[in-house]
Amino acid sequence: MTSATVAVRETTYREAMRDALREALAEDERVFLMGEDVGRYGGCFAVSLGLLEEFGPERVRDTPLSESGFVGAGVGAAIAGMRPIVEIMTVNFSLLALDQILNNAATLQHMSGGQVHVPLVIRMTTGAGRQLAAQHSHSLEGWYAHIPGIKVLAPATLEDARGMLGPALEDPDPVLLFEHGTLYNASGPLAEDAGPVDIQRAVVRRQGRDLTLISYGGSLPKTLAAAETLAADGIEAEVVDLRVLRPLDDATFTESVRRTHRAVVVDEGWRSGSLSAEVSARITEQCFYDLDSPVLRVCSAEVPMPYARHLEEAALPQPEAIVAAARAVVG
Amino acid sequence: MADFTMPSLGADMDAGTLVEWLVREGDTVHRGDPMAVVDTDKSAIEVESFDDGVVERFLVEPGARVAVGTTLASLAPLDDAPTKVPAARSPGAATTPAAGPPARHGHHRRPHTPRAAPPPLRHHAAELGVDLTTLAGSGPDGTVTRADVDRAARASAPSPLPLQRRAEPGAATRPRPRRASPYARRLAAELGVDLASVTEVGGDGAVHAAQVLGAASTAVAPVPPPPPAATSPARVEPPPKPRGTGASRTTIAALMSRAKREIPHYYVATTVDLGPLTEWLRRSNRERGVSERILPAAALLKATALTARDHPELNGFWVDRAFVPGDDVHLGVAVHVRGGALVAPAIHRTADLTLPEVMAALRDLVARARSGRLRRAELADPTLTVTDLGDQGVEEVIGVIYPPQVALLGIGRVVERPWAMDGLIGVRPTVRLTLSGDHRATDGAAGARFLNTLEERLQHPEAL
Numbered sequence: 001m002t003s004a005t006v007a008v009r010e011t012t013y014r015e016a017m018r019d020a021l022r023e024a025l026a027e028d029e030r031v032f033l034m035g036e037d038v039g040r041y042g043g044c045f046a047v048s049l050g051l052l053e054e055f056g057p058e059r060v061r062d063t064p065l066s067e068s069g070f071v072g073a074g075v076g077a078a079i080a081g082m083r084p085i086v087e088i089m090t091v092n093f094s095l096l097a098l099d100q101i102l103n104n105a106a107t108l109q110h111m112s113g114g115q116v117h118v119p120l121v122i123r124m125t126t127g128a129g130r131q132l133a134a135q136h137s138h139s140l141e142g143w144y145a146h147i148p149g150i151k152v153l154a155p156a157t158l159e160d161a162r163g164m165l166g167p168a169l170e171d172p173d174p175v176l177l178f179e180h181g182t183l184y185n186a187s188g189p190l191a192e193d194a195g196p197v198d199i200q201r202a203v204v205r206r207q208g209r210d211l212t213l214i215s216y217g218g219s220l221p222k223t224l225a226a227a228e229t230l231a232a233d234g235i236e237a238e239v240v241d242l243r244v245l246r247p248l249d250d251a252t253f254t255e256s257v258r259r260t261h262r263a264v265v266v267d268e269g270w271r272s273g274s275l276s277a278e279v280s281a282r283i284t285e286q287c288f289y290d291l292d293s294p295v296l297r298v299c300s301a302e303v304p305m306p307y308a309r310h311l312e313e314a315a316l317p318q319p320e321a322i323v324a325a326a327r328a329v330v331g
Numbered sequence: 332m333a334d335f336t337m338p339s340l341g342a343d344m345d346a347g348t349l350v351e352w353l354v355r356e357g358d359t360v361h362r363g364d365p366m367a368v369v370d371t372d373k374s375a376i377e378v379e380s381f382d383d384g385v386v387e388r389f390l391v392e393p394g395a396r397v398a399v400g401t402t403l404a405s406l407a408p409l410d411d412a413p414t415k416v417p418a419a420r421s422p423g424a425a426t427t428p429a430a431g432p433p434a435r436h437g438h439h440r441r442p443h444t445p446r447a448a449p450p451p452l453r454h455h456a457a458e459l460g461v462d463l464t465t466l467a468g469s470g471p472d473g474t475v476t477r478a479d480v481d482r483a484a485r486a487s488a489p490s491p492l493p494l495q496r497r498a499e500p501g502a503a504t505r506p507r508p509r510r511a512s513p514y515a516r517r518l519a520a521e522l523g524v525d526l527a528s529v530t531e532v533g534g535d536g537a538v539h540a541a542q543v544l545g546a547a548s549t550a551v552a553p554v555p556p557p558p559p560a561a562t563s564p565a566r567v568e569p570p571p572k573p574r575g576t577g578a579s580r581t582t583i584a585a586l587m588s589r590a591k592r593e594i595p596h597y598y599v600a601t602t603v604d605l606g607p608l609t610e611w612l613r614r615s616n617r618e619r620g621v622s623e624r625i626l627p628a629a630a631l632l633k634a635t636a637l638t639a640r641d642h643p644e645l646n647g648f649w650v651d652r653a654f655v656p657g658d659d660v661h662l663g664v665a666v667h668v669r670g671g672a673l674v675a676p677a678i679h680r681t682a683d684l685t686l687p688e689v690m691a692a693l694r695d696l697v698a699r700a701r702s703g704r705l706r707r708a709e710l711a712d713p714t715l716t717v718t719d720l721g722d723q724g725v726e727e728v729i730g731v732i733y734p735p736q737v738a739l740l741g742i743g744r745v746v747e748r749p750w751a752m753d754g755l756i757g758v759r760p761t762v763r764l765t766l767s768g769d770h771r772a773t774d775g776a777a778g779a780r781f782l783n784t785l786e787e788r789l790q791h792p793e794a795l
Contacts (some may be wrong), residue, residue: 261512289514291513293512309534331539
């Protein structure tokens with residue numbers, strides 16, 4: 001396969017996600033999309049723009065401002081045989097539906113002894129960087145990655161935005177997709193025939209021998225930028241995109257760390273009790289005798305996300321901080 | 332006074348062969364330290380000390396087969412007070428005057444280095460001024476525990492000549508032990524670099540892999556035993572095993588090294604026409620159910636067992652400079668186990684079994700070997716081992732004899748070859764059989780006769 005035979009077009013993360021939704025709605029009549037402003041308004045981040053006109057109000061449903069209500073309706077529809085895609089505006093608001101997600105969606109398979117599956121997909125926006133302040137900007141996907149019974153995905157590339165929804169809908173159990181708000185406008189080439197991607201494994205996004213940078217979601221572009229800066233100084237960083245936050249694919253990042261002997265974890269979540277803590281712990285458990293430096297982490301400052309641009313920038317992991325941590329572990 | 336005895340490593344083990352010592356006379360050992368490799372006929376096993384003490388004297392030489400409970404070495408008690416150590420080791424020291432400074436236990440204790448101490452312990456040791464590299468660990472897998480560090484600190488404090496300083500003349504002038512990364516410690520162990528001799532440090536003041544590699548490259552440059560290494564037994568050790576190899580590799584390594592070191596191998600080989608056998612199996616298998624069908628491998632085993640009965644000089648053991656024939660033919664079958672291990676359990680009285688019984692036994696043995704459920708009796712006393720790598724696709728296997736056996740038959744893949752017979756050329760299934768013999772026990776002629784008989788038997792499969 002060469003680029004000469006595969007048509008490539010310029011697209012955005014938003015459009016890739018929309019194409020994935022369109023394909024899912026067209027291919028399976030059990031699939032429907034519901035959430036706040038997903039229909040007439042086209043989605044608060046314009047992901048579902050035009051889908052109401054294309055598929056009608058039965059398949060693209062606007063809901064009242066009640067996360068617990070419409071996520072619960074999604075759980076019920078999934079049990080009853082539908083394949084609902086529920087959109088929650090931001091991860092902060094998903095806390096209103098946490099009871100439905102944790103106590104119902106995640107548990108029913110186990111509590112019913114495997115008799116009841118909940119093939120539900122929940123999409124939500126996560127992360128900061130757009131001056132939306134502390135009630136719309138947090139990165140709480142690490143909390144969801146704590147919950148057994150669900151799968152947690154974080155598409156960070158156009159390919160994953162286009163290709164994760166299909167396999168997520170095929171999964172018999174609940175899958176959560178976290179779309180970082182700063183990624184929607186990310187643009188680049190995407191193959192016309194881009195299709196489903198693996199939702200089991202992490203991916204090495206850049207090869208390197210000197211250290212392993214482990215990241216996901218909105219932090220991935222910053223991490224790749226940091227790797228470019230490091231390369232200019234002769235430090236070759238390997239970049240692992242976790243992609244699947246639960247269940248974590250230890251094998252990919254531990255294999256990398258065993259080769260490079262050094263690791264930095266980049267996570268927009270707060271450091272304490274975070275996903276980065278889990279990744280760091282697993283590296284220590286599995287690669288201790290291969291480590292040539294302590295595992296370092298670059299996380300968000302432990303404050304509610306500030307509104308002011310300069311403060312927000314200061315609170316978030318930035319390429320400069322990633323570069324500094326990388327230099328520290330390389331020594 | 333505690334003695335180190337031949338342990339019973341299984342209910343039906345009554346004797347074992349000492350393969351090699353992992354310690355030297357005069358060495359200080361702690362409970363849990365591997366002291367010797369013992370061959371239980373199934374595999375070589377590292378045997379650990381049950382006591383703390385100083386190895387006084389070896390009472391059994393490597394290669395000797397002794398009954399369970401036989402004293403292998405005498406241990407003198409070890410007192411925490413360092414002043415007692417010289418007295419305790421004096422008998423052993425007398426027999427090994429050139430053994431180097433014996434108090435530096437922990438370095439020549441085992442061929443591979445124990446896992447590095449965890450960071451908090453290193454910190455603790457640094458605070459107390461204890462050099463971890465001089466400690467023998469008493470924890471699991473020889474890891475150094477906090478108690479070991481405390482004991483060493485106590486031992487060194489009141490003594491005018493602290494233990495580790497007397498052992499390491501340069502120690503007095505050495506700076507405080509430096510921090511080192513786990514990977515750096517592992518690399519140092521693998522490369523035989525003494526961390527204390529690494530003078531460079533990283534930006535954070537700790538020794539990292541780069542500094543160890545730097546030290547290793549400069550250390551390799553001079554003559555093999557560099558001057559400072561003369562007093563350090565660690566330097567003259569062969570490089571430890573590479574990572575990723577477990578105990579089974581160690582034991583196989585010990586056993587195979589012994590085989591190649593001690594056994595003067597000779598090899599004879601022949602290519603045999605398997606036409607009659609495969610044709611006969613094809614016909615007779617037609618009447619058998621799928622699960623009862625007999626593979627050529629089983630028929631080859633049966634034929635080998637009958638041949639071994641015809642040639643008892645190749646079926647037995649070389650013990651104490653003499654050949655001891657096996658009490659019957661118990662063919663050992665080499666089985667590769669996932670994870671890199673190799674076992675060669677026996678099919679008891681192989682020659683007396685019918686072909687279907689040999690097939691069933693082989694199937695059962697391989698399955699249980701791979702699931703780790705072999706019985707002790709099967710591991711005991713194979714009299715002749717067969718290694719069949721035909722399923723791996725090779726045409727010829729020139730094998731290493733499994734001590735103390737005196738022969739090994741290597742079987743390759745059944746290959747169709749052009750074959751001249753009775754003045755005509757045809758395509759026949761053939762197999763390459765290679766006999767490795769112990770030249771101390773037999774000569775090439777005996778091996779040749781064995782292969783001739785085996786070939787003859789394979790031409791008359793109905794007699795199997």
